Amino acid sequence: MAHFIKLNVLKPGFEEAPKKEYSHNLINLDRVTNIEASRIHSLIFTENSRNPIRVKENIDEILALSKDCRK
Numbered sequence: 480m481a482h483f484i485k486l487n488v489l490k491p492g493f494e495e496a497p498k499k500e501y502s503h504n505l506i507n508l509d510r511v512t513n514i515e516a517s518r519i520h521s522l523i524f525t526e527n528s529r530n531p532i533r534v535k536e537n538i539d540e541i542l543a544l545s546k547d548c549r550k
Contacts, residue, residue, distance in 0.1 A: 481507050485504070486506050487534060517533075521533075521541060
């Protein structure tokens, strides 16, 4: 069974924009290989992506959400 969490993902093209736009997306934790903190976002690396997924939530928030999805 897949383990999904809902995160605020930065929309493509808004990396350098002053006003960031996000959309809600489900992230499958079973496909995540690494999560790193950056200056503004957390970077999520998955098995089959070349570029990281930039999300608004910090690492602690992602960890808390991941624990909630296992209940």
